[in-house]
Every structure is written in C-alpha cells, then in structure tokens.
Amino acid sequence: MKTGDVKLAFIVTKLPYKSETSRLAITHALSYQTVEVLLEDNQTITPSLIFVDEGVLNCIKNHKSMEHYELTSVETHLKNALLVEMDIYVCKESIEKFGVLPERIVNAEDIGAEKSIKIVSKDEIKEIIKRADHLLYF
Amino acid sequence: MKVAVFVSEYRCNLNPLEYIPAEKLGFILVGNGVYHAVLKENYQDSPILQQKGDFYVLLEDLETRGCETDCINPKVKPVTYDDLVDLIFYEYEKLMWLQ
Numbered sequence: 001m002k003t004g005d006v007k008l009a010f011i012v013t014k015l016p017y018k019s020e021t022s023r024l025a026i027t028h029a030l031s032y033q034t035v036e037v038l039l040e041d042n043q044t045i046t047p048s049l050i051f052v053d054e055g056v057l058n059c060i061k062n063h064k065s066m067e068h069y070e071l072t073s074v075e076t077h078l079k080n081a082l083l084v085e086m087d088i089y090v091c092k093e094s095i096e097k098f099g100v101l102p103e104r105i106v107n108a109e110d111i112g113a114e115k116s117i118k119i120v121s122k123d124e125i126k127e128i129i130k131r132a133d134h135l136l137y138f
Numbered sequence: 139m140k141v142a143v144f145v146s147e148y149r150c151n152l153n154p155l156e157y158i159p160a161e162k163l164g165f166i167l168v169g170n171g172v173y174h175a176v177l178k179e180n181y182q183d184s185p186i187l188q189q190k191g192d193f194y195v196l197l198e199d200l201e202t203r204g205c206e207t208d209c210i211n212p213k214v215k216p217v218t219y220d221d222l223v224d225l226i227f228y229e230y231e232k233l234m235w236l237q
Contacts, residue, residue, distance in 0.1 A: 015148055017202060018170045054148060057173065060204035068198040075204065099178045104204075 003040070008032070008047040009132035012055035016074045017065065022058045025049065025138035026077040029086060048087040048132070049078075050125055055138075056094040059117060061106040078117070079108035088117045091125055140164070142230035145171035145186055150236050152185060163191030164230055166222065167214065172200045175214040187213050196222060 010029045014021040029047040036045060051059055063073035081088060090105060107116050120128075129135060141160040146169035155163075165186055167175050174184035175195035187193060193214040200207065200216070210216055217225065226233065 015170045015173070017199075018146065057203070062201075062204045062206075064201040064204075068202050071202075073202075097179055099181070 003042045005044045005046055006134070007132045008045060008134050008136060009050055009129050010047060010136050010138060011050045011052060011129070012058060012138045013053050014138060015054050016058045016063075017071075021138050022055060023074055023077060025136070026074065026081055028136070028138075030077070030081055030084070033084065046087075048089065048128060049081060050089045050091075050128060051094075052091040052122075052125065053094050054098075056090050056100065057098065059088075059090050059105050060100060061104060075106050078106045079111055079113065082106075082108040082113040082115045082117070083111055085113075085115050087115075089120050089125060089128060090117055092119050092121050095119065139232060140230045141232045141234060142166055142225060143191075144168055144233065144235045145174065146235065147171060147237060148173045150186075152189070152236070154234075154236065155189065158234070162230075163189065164225065165189065165191055165193045166217075166225065167193065167195040168199050170203075172196065172203060172205060175200065175211055176205045176209040183211060183213075187211055194222075194225065 010025045012022050012025045016022050029049050032045045032047045058074050063075040065071040065073040102119055105117050139160050140162040141158055142164045144166050148170045172195050174186045194217045195214050197216045197218050
C-alpha cells in the first residue's frame with residue numbers, strides 16, 4: 001500500500017433519495033476516520049467529495065426527509081462531513097445550469113463546522129481530480 | 139380516457155406518451171420527478187412541462203429534497219399525499235409510470 005497521504009476523490013453525479021447512491025458516497029467518504037485505525041503510522045487518507053452535474057442537487061439545503069419519511073437526510077451527512085473538516089466541492093457550472101443560487105447550498109454553521117462547501121469551476125475540479133490517487137464515482 | 143402519468147425520474151423517456159390515446163393527461167411528479175417542477179435547466183422549462191396536460195407535484199417529496207414551494211413552476215399544482223389519493227380515485231381512470 002502507498003505510504004504517506006492517499007487522496008481519495010468521491011465524485012457524485014446522482015440525484016438524492018430515489019437511490020442510495022449519493023448517500024453512499026458521503027458515508028463512504030466519512031468512513032475514512034474508521035479506516036485510519038487500520039493504517040500504518042506513516043499512512044493517512046484524505047477524502048474529498050465532489051458534486052457535479054445532477055449530483056449538485058444533493059447539496060441544496062433544508063431537506064425535510066426526516067419530517068416526511070423519518071429518513072436521515074443527505075444534508076445531515078453533508079453537515080457531518082463538514083464538521084470533520086472534509087473538503088467538499090460543488091461544480092459552479094452545474095449549479096448555474098440548474099439555476100441553484102449559491103445561498104441555497106448546505107452549510108453546517110449551525111452545528112459549529114468551520115468548513116463550508118466550496119463552489120468551484122469545472123477546471124478547478126479537474127485539477128482536484130488530477131491530484132487524487134483514487135477516483136470513486138457514485 | 140383519463141390517464142395519470144407518474145414521473146419519478148429527472149431524466150426520462152417521453153416516447154411512450156405518443157401511444158397513449160388520452161383525452162386528459164395528468165402528470166404527477168413524485169420522487170426525483172419533483173425536480174421537473176422547480177428546475178429550469180439552461181433557463182428552459184422541463185420537457186415534461188411542455189406536454190399537454192395538468193401537472194401536480196408531491197409536496198412531501200419536494201420538501202424532502204430541500205426545494206422551496208415558491209420555486210414551483212406556475213403550471214404545476216402542489217399536492218399532498220391526501221390530494222394524491224383523491225386524484226387517483228376521482229380524477230383519473232388509469233395510471234402509468236414514466237421511467
């Protein structure tokens with residue numbers, strides 16, 4: 001196994017709820033904290049979540065899935081990811097295509113997270129993907 | 139024939155509609171189909187909303203996804219599960235799902 005820091009890019013293209021795909025991307029990315037107990041001292045894992053195309057619609061805030069279906073929301077998972085300081089990126093071109101305003105994107109200030117979701121261009125996303133060691137598409 | 143068409147996907151094939159000889163079509167947007175009611179991809183209404191018929195969106199599914207009711211396209215009527223039951227029982231004779 002590669003030593004040092006292993007960068008994982010979780011790339012989310014699917015819509016939320018109808019399937020579990022996008023939720024799995026977030027929970028898998030969050031699981032890096034559990035996996036670290038199995039690593040050697042000189043190994044670390046740095047996941048990042050990247051939402052592109054229709055996947056950006058996961059990042060709209062105020063999900064009411066718990067109220068209507070008693071289902072933990074994708075938003076809650078995203079907030080937990082921000083709380084553990086995971087890097088989360090949303091494609092600027094995609095949110096513009098769907099007419100989603102930046103202020104409608106999830107943040108986790110209410111639970112004390114210092115990080116926020118970064119809205120970045122497609123070119124910046126390509127650079128992030130280039131730097132990753134492994135790509136995981138959801 | 140009055141047909142209610144359930145739409146639960148954002149990307150779906152509209153071709154089957156050509157074969158439905160309905161005098162009245164009602165599109166009921168549920169699941170990920172609710173995005174048709176609120177998104178204007180590239181500033182255009184969804185192709186679903188360009189069909190002839192009545193349009194309904196399930197509020198519970200819309201709010202689950204964080205979409206706001208004031209963003210609902212004026213062509214689309216928001217409905218609850220209770221309203222949906224009434225539509226199925228009293229307004230439409232047949233139901234179909236568009237995948």
